[in-house]
Amino acid sequence: MMNDEQYDYFKKRFLKLTKIDLDAYKSQQMCRRMSAYIENSPSPGVVEYCNNLEKNPEMLEKLGNYMAINVSEFFRDLQLFEYLKTTVLAQLMKQNSPLNIWSAGCSHGEEPYTLAIMLDEISPNIHHRILATDIDSEALGQARNGGPYTHESMRSLPPALLAKYFTRQPNGYSVSEEIKQRVTFRKHNLLADPFENRFDLILCRNVTIYFTDETKNILFAKFYESLKRGGFLFSGGTEVMLNSGVIGFTNVKASLYQKPETISNHVLARV
Numbered sequence: 567m568m569n570d571e572q573y574d575y576f577k578k579r580f581l582k583l584t585k586i587d588l589d590a591y592k593s594q595q596m597c598r599r600m601s602a603y604i605e606n607s608p609s610p611g612v613v614e615y616c617n618n619l620e621k622n623p624e625m626l627e628k629l630g631n632y633m634a635i636n637v638s639e640f641f642r643d644l645q646l647f648e649y650l651k652t653t654v655l656a657q658l659m660k661q662n663s664p665l666n667i668w669s670a671g672c673s674h675g676e677e678p679y680t681l682a683i684m685l686d687e688i689s690p691n692i693h694h695r696i697l698a699t700d701i702d703s704e705a706l707g708q709a710r711n712g713g714p715y716t717h718e719s720m721r722s723l724p725p726a727l728l729a730k731y732f733t734r735q736p737n738g739y740s741v742s743e744e745i746k747q748r749v750t751f752r753k754h755n756l757l758a759d760p761f762e763n764r765f766d767l768i769l770c771r772n773v774t775i776y777f778t779d780e781t782k783n784i785l786f787a788k789f790y791e792s793l794k795r796g797g798f799l800f801s802g803g804t805e806v807m808l809n810s811g812v813i814g815f816t817n818v819k820a821s822l823y824q825k826p827e828t829i830s831n832h833v834l835a836r837v
Contacts, residue, residue: 572612576600579616584630585758586701590781603632607689631704631723638673640680640715641722642771643803646821651684654798654822658766663795665766666693668792670756671773672698675709675749678718679741682748683731699754706753712746714738756785759826771821772802787813793825824833 567575578587588596609615619626641647658665665685669678678698685694700706708714715739720728730738756773768789775780782805789799790813801807801821810816815823 567598568612570602573597573600576604576612576616579619581732583626585753586630586633587757590764590777592776592778594774595776599633601718603629605649615753627703631702638772639719639722640676640683641724642680643678643821644722644801646803647680647684649819649822650800653689654767654800655684658796658798659689659692659788662766662794663689664692666764666794667694667696667767668762668765668769669696669698670754670768670770670789672700672706672709672751673702674715674719675712675741676715677769677771678709678751679712679745682745686731686745686748686796687727693748696749697710698749698751700751701753701755704771705751706751709749710739710746710751711744713740717743757781761788761792764834765793767800768793768796768797770802771799771800772805774805775802782807783809783813786810790814790825794826795825799823799825 573593588600604612604615607615607789609618619629655665667681669681672678673815675698678696681696681729685692685696698709700709714735715732716738720732720739723732728739731742731745733742756770770785770789777785786799786807793799798818799815799822801823803821805821807813807815807817807823810823814825816826
């Protein structure tokens, strides 16, 4: 495993090459992950490995894709998605339609396609905007292709929806062309790239668990600014926002936060 001096050197070189600041990630966890990757590469030392990265864009992209921990599935945390469908989306569509939604850290596309399916079920004739972003170009390629998706990633998908929206392939399942057309995929670095705004709903689930507390707070505040008044942020089950009130959010229930319709006095002071 890299020592502190080696890891600091690697972080500086990596930041220069990718604009990804590894100081934003939990240090021990990321150091172990990067050390294992370098040790299994053809380059035996950290300096030589970094020099090769600088010369080889394909090698650099492969490392960046490895950094993105892509674990997802359709309708992950089924009860929360059911609440999202029956309560949150229904409420939002009374205020605004079509909706503007962002799936941040979308991995292979399971989450944004889940949203597209839910919206097609409750408002089939309305084409909402669903923006899906990730830092991993390989994962985005699979997402844009609509699969293939493994049986494991489909395990929470209700059988009726599987039959309606997916086609069986030799190596898994692919999502229907109609659903594919409802999602726009784009490469995006949450730590460096600007955020759009005026979203009704933002989903960023099981992404911030890898970041330091300081980085999490910065991201949550940026998500707050990117939402419309009355908009919602949907986070992962273990990503509790302890200072949600300080940022300005109302904690609706586990994993769900709302930007109030009016700004409270303490938020005005912060701004």
